[in-house]
Amino acid sequence: MIRSIIGIFLIAVNASIAGSFTVFRNVSFLVAGASHSALAGAALVILLETYNIVYINPLFGGILFAVLLALSAGYASQDEGINTAIGISFAMSMSLAILFISMIREYAARVWGLLIGDLLLLTNDDLILMFISTIIVVSIVLLFYRSFLFISFDIEGAMAFGINASLLNYLLLAIIAISVVVLLKGVGAILVFAMLVAPAAAANEVAKKVRDVFIISFFIALFSGFFGLFISFFFEVSPGAIASLTATSIYFFAIITKKYIH
Amino acid sequence: MYPVVLKDVEFGYNGEEVLKDITFKIDEGEFVAVMGPNGSGKTTLLKLILGLLKPKKGKIAVFGVDPSRDKDKIQNFIGFMPQKEHISSKFPILVKDVVLLGRLARKGIVSTINEEDMERAKEALKAVGLEDLWEKRFNELSEGQKQRVLLARALAVEPRILLLDEPFNGVDIPSQNKIIELMEDLTKKGTTVIMVVHNINPLLHHIHKVILLNRRLIAFGEVSEVLKAEKMIETYGASIPIIVCEEGFAHPLFGDTHG
Numbered sequence: 001m002i003r004s005i006i007g008i009f010l011i012a013v014n015a016s017i018a019g020s021f022t023v024f025r026n027v028s029f030l031v032a033g034a035s036h037s038a039l040a041g042a043a044l045v046i047l048l049e050t051y052n053i054v055y056i057n058p059l060f061g062g063i064l065f066a067v068l069l070a071l072s073a074g075y076a077s078q079d080e081g082i083n084t085a086i087g088i089s090f091a092m093s094m095s096l097a098i099l100f101i102s103m104i105r106e107y108a109a110r111v112w113g114l115l116i117g118d119l120l121l122l123t124n125d126d127l128i129l130m131f132i133s134t135i136i137v138v139s140i141v142l143l144f145y146r147s148f149l150f151i152s153f154d155i156e157g158a159m160a161f162g163i164n165a166s167l168l169n170y171l172l173l174a175i176i177a178i179s180v181v182v183l184l185k186g187v188g189a190i191l192v193f194a195m196l197v198a199p200a201a202a203a204n205e206v207a208k209k210v211r212d213v214f215i216i217s218f219f220i221a222l223f224s225g226f227f228g229l230f231i232s233f234f235f236e237v238s239p240g241a242i243a244s245l246t247a248t249s250i251y252f253f254a255i256i257t258k259k260y261i262h
Numbered sequence: 263m264y265p266v267v268l269k270d271v272e273f274g275y276n277g278e279e280v281l282k283d284i285t286f287k288i289d290e291g292e293f294v295a296v297m298g299p300n301g302s303g304k305t306t307l308l309k310l311i312l313g314l315l316k317p318k319k320g321k322i323a324v325f326g327v328d329p330s331r332d333k334d335k336i337q338n339f340i341g342f343m344p345q346k347e348h349i350s351s352k353f354p355i356l357v358k359d360v361v362l363l364g365r366l367a368r369k370g371i372v373s374t375i376n377e378e379d380m381e382r383a384k385e386a387l388k389a390v391g392l393e394d395l396w397e398k399r400f401n402e403l404s405e406g407q408k409q410r411v412l413l414a415r416a417l418a419v420e421p422r423i424l425l426l427d428e429p430f431n432g433v434d435i436p437s438q439n440k441i442i443e444l445m446e447d448l449t450k451k452g453t454t455v456i457m458v459v460h461n462i463n464p465l466l467h468h469i470h471k472v473i474l475l476n477r478r479l480i481a482f483g484e485v486s487e488v489l490k491a492e493k494m495i496e497t498y499g500a501s502i503p504i505i506v507c508e509e510g511f512a513h514p515l516f517g518d519t520h521g
Binding site: 153155160204212 | 312314333334337340342344345348349350352353354355356359360363364366367368372399412415419425
């Protein structure tokens with residue numbers, strides 16, 4: 001239970017920070033691509049473990065693959081649009097995930113577990129990795145906050161004013177990918193998109209200024225996570241699924257409220 | 263020392279030639295318009311001056327500095343206003359944050375806003391006539407107001423050279439006139455202004471020189487020397503009528519072409 005609560009808190013921090021920049025930078029599709037890429041990376045680690053080659057948390061493989069996808073999508077987007085690049089990388093990483101799963105066989109359930117996730121099954125090792133990843137994400141964003149804001153607003157202008165926009169763009173995509181992996185074990189690859197993007201998207205609809213987007217999205221993600229956990233005490237349902245449904249419902253509620261007010 | 267000098271500059275993307283035989287010098291305090299059809303290399307020219315692109319051949323000097331080699335140094339001289347279409351309005355960034363972005367970018371990663379930054383930013387916003395919109399959200403502004411805020415961002419860094427890429431796109435006439443008046447004031451104070459435009463007519467009475475571009479330099483010089491029928495055909499591939507107004511300026515009549 002304590003682990004679930006800590007996990008939800010860390011998820012909310014990532015949803016706030018990385019989720020908000022995902023919306024600002026308009027790279028929501030990256031989250032879907034990175035989550036499936038992370039699945040491929042985790043599957044590879046589990047595969048190597050069955051052959052006694054490595055003994056590490058599969059999430060390390062997830063981080064590696066997710067970041068690689070983000071960087072290669074960033075590179076390919078210089079010629080093609082970023083969503084096309086992500087789409088192709090997405091397809092490639094799903095193919096790899098299925099390939100590795102087919103080679104794992106008896107341990108395939110561990111990989112399928114990452115597809116669906118479970119807030120109630122977070123281990124101490126998972127939390128340590130999630131915590132360290134979150135510290136990395138928060139530190140980098142604090143250091144480069146204004147630069148990330150600038151490249152999200154106007155990447156050409158950012159370059160013209162002396163920002164190394166290319167490098168910072170890669171860095172931003174990489175930390176979004178790391179955040180995706182933080183959420184992976186808790187909510188699963190399928191629902192990462194909902195939990196990372198929906199709170200920030202909802203916050204973006206109602207916030208009066210940029211700082212408010214971060215604050216509001218944190219509380220939406222936190223509330224959604226705790227609500228999911230709460231419901232799972234009374235009904236045998238996935239807390240991650242309830243959390244994601246809550247977050248996405250809040251998004252649609254925000255859209256309708258904003259339209260109604262206007 | 264000339265603020266901008268280009269000599270025999272050539273540039274291309276992926277083997278395709280984009281600019282060739284570009285040679286001109288722009289003097290301090292000159293207001294120069296850059297014209298040409300779509301794909302003629304106008305934005306590329308600005309990016310070469312900014313040091314964002316490196317020429318394949320030839321030399322570029324901004325106050326004597328090669329921009330592609332010493333980008334940091336020349337960015338202290340230049341303020342840039344990009345095309346509005348590249349701006350994202352997806353989040354509730356405030357006008358004051360937009361105007362301050364340029365100054366903060368120049369100061370480096372670990373920098374804080376000080377009183378001088380706030381003062382310069384407010385002065386820049388006042389110069390474009392939008393001081394009342396300091397706390398307003400950028401995405402709530404009209405297109406003309408957005409352009410003026412982006413101009414304020416470029417002005418806030420106190421540039422010696424101002425580059426503007428199609429500043430009048432989607433902008434109403436009063437906002438256009440405000441921008442032109444401001445440019446004239448700046449050039450009188452010694453700032454060099456280079457402006458890419460599609461329609462030069464609003465500027466004609468205010469500019470010193472014109473560059474006609476169509477992947478190569480067709481003409482560069484004073485308005486009366488450059489805006490001639492044969493030069494316009496060479497640039498646009500179509501005959502564009504030119505009429506001379508009472509003040510003696512040659513106005514090309516875009517929209518009335520005979521191909």
